[in-house]
Amino acid sequence: MSASVYQLSKGEIKLKFNLVLPTSLLVLLGNSFGLGAAVAQSSQQTPPKTSPTDVEAAKQKLGSIMAASNMRMTTQAPSNFPVQAYKSNVTQTTFINSTKGSPVANLSICTKDSPETVFQWYQQALKAAGWTLRIPSAKLMAKLGSQGQLFMLDAEKEQQGIKLMCILDKATNGTTVTVGWLKNR
Numbered sequence: 001m002s003a004s005v006y007q008l009s010k011g012e013i014k015l016k017f018n019l020v021l022p023t024s025l026l027v028l029l030g031n032s033f034g035l036g037a038a039v040a041q042s043s044q045q046t047p048p049k050t051s052p053t054d055v056e057a058a059k060q061k062l063g064s065i066m067a068a069s070n071m072r073m074t075t076q077a078p079s080n081f082p083v084q085a086y087k088s089n090v091t092q093t094t095f096i097n098s099t100k101g102s103p104v105a106n107l108s109i110c111t112k113d114s115p116e117t118v119f120q121w122y123q124q125a126l127k128a129a130g131w132t133l134r135i136p137s138a139k140l141m142a143k144l145g146s147q148g149q150l151f152m153l154d155a156e157k158e159q160q161g162i163k164l165m166c167i168l169d170k171a172t173n174g175t176t177v178t179v180g181w182l183k184n185r
Helices: 023-033 036-042 052-068 115-128 138-144
Strands: 006-009 012-015 020-022 071-074 090-098 104-111 132-134 150-157 160-169 174-183
Touching: 115 132, 115 150, 115 160, 115 174, 138 150
Parallel strands: none
Antiparallel strands: 006 012, 012 020, 071 090, 090 104, 104 174, 132 150, 150 160, 160 174
């Protein structure tokens, strides 16, 4: 993996063509696809160039890396993704899934809406779709010191698992949502 493709910045990874991947996706990718060392190495690199030629080269390099890692990335979730994608005030969507091995996927959405609004929407959508939810208590969230800034849950249904996080984006006052999915064995 070429370290020049990634830049580590304040808990997220930014790809050369302005695609923001939350830290939770880094964990999913690192654990599922063995990318952790390459991403850690990239934090020592200079910021990427953003000319159109550099952007295109980065896209091609990323495509090669993902194909070699048996991953696929698109700008929207497929219709068969078991979790509905949040649609209100969305500014960016990224979907990454495995193409071989254990089935895993990650949906990342940036929206202008508040973390609490997005989280409540997902709670209702998941319950309506028959998912069993586990939500950390308010007491635990208070201990984390993230009240109003971080909401998370785990969900299960028919041998599938979901990890959902809604995090306040302090730069935009919007939300970054990550929905990690895996098929339980």
